[in-house]
Amino acid sequence: MTDQRATNITWHQHHVTREDREKLLGQKGVTVWLTGLSGSGKSTIAVAAEEVLVSRGRLACVLDGDNVRHGLNKNLGFSPEDRTENIRRIGEVAKLFAECGVIVFTSFISPYRADRDLVRGIHPEGRFVEAYVSASVDTCESRDVKGLYKKARAGEIPEFTGISAPYEAPSRPELVLDTNRQSVEESVGQLVAFLEEKGYLSS
């Protein structure tokens, strides 16, 4: 009996592949990494793109501060080491979603090139799209939806990206969404068109 069970136990070992799931979903799994200053429009674009894709029958989701900072990464602070670990974990989770066939948008400032390159490096070729949501500090500060720039200028937020901490713009992003010059609709349209052209919206 024991032998028979042992045989059964190794009988079914066939891992479903990413391709199997992509065929099921009619799309390709990919991490779309939105990076840019606070107020550049990352989350707005991510949420709108998610909505457009789901309305078109594609499975998309967003990883952002709301569902990551208070969950997976709630035990991380804002030291340099913790910021790097924050991005590393998000990258690993995004990779798992992409492997599952999901189109996952991540919305984090992620100011350091090395951190983003590390995330790129764990993804297979073509499964990581770095989308630079480009807006100047002036533009972001003039929006200041959350009042963070005001606080940062007053010295109430230390190491605020763009004011008192650096932002390293991507050197070779797959996509630049220039929100200085175009509306959210235009940026979302550009992003979705890119995904369509590159074949991510079919399996």
Added chain:
Amino acid sequence: MTDQRATNITWHQHHVTREDREKLLGQKGVTVWLTGLSGSGKSTIAVAAEEVLVSRGRLACVLDGDNVRHGLNKNLGFSPEDRTENIRRIGEVAKLFAECGVIVFTSFISPYRADRDLVRGIHPEGRFVEAYVSASVDTCESRDVKGLYKKARAGEIPEFTGISAPYEAPSRPELVLDTNRQSVEESVGQLVAFLEEKGYLSS
């Protein structure tokens, strides 16, 4: 112009809900948490159940040592604190998948009740299924597919669950898969039937 942009930026804020994605997928997102001794059959059952569901057009995936220990949790060891953090992170990631509408099987020994209860606690009601893959130490040791029990008995692996470290069986699991008595096929059949009966395989 700046005001107009700022207006645009907050125009589209509608988060896709879990229900939207579930309707798209024709299923309900849920974390199926397989817990049990090494060799009890967790991964075999998880991988087989994943295969059955995907072949039926349902989106399922597996989180296990292969895709978590070398990625998200590669900076964790085997100290008590690290084991707890290991399970916590897996629980948070599983929750994200379930929120995305995916049926996610997790396959980890997860020997401590408190750790599993913590994971249960972060899930909404009905979105966490604890499945106890029940097999005695004798049964698991007689299989010893990876030769780990032999090493543990020889003292080569410290704190091996079931031999030199405790396993706390679930007190009120949603499901018990008794692999002492039934084959993998039977356990997988039982698991899939449970998911079907409880309505997880339709939206």
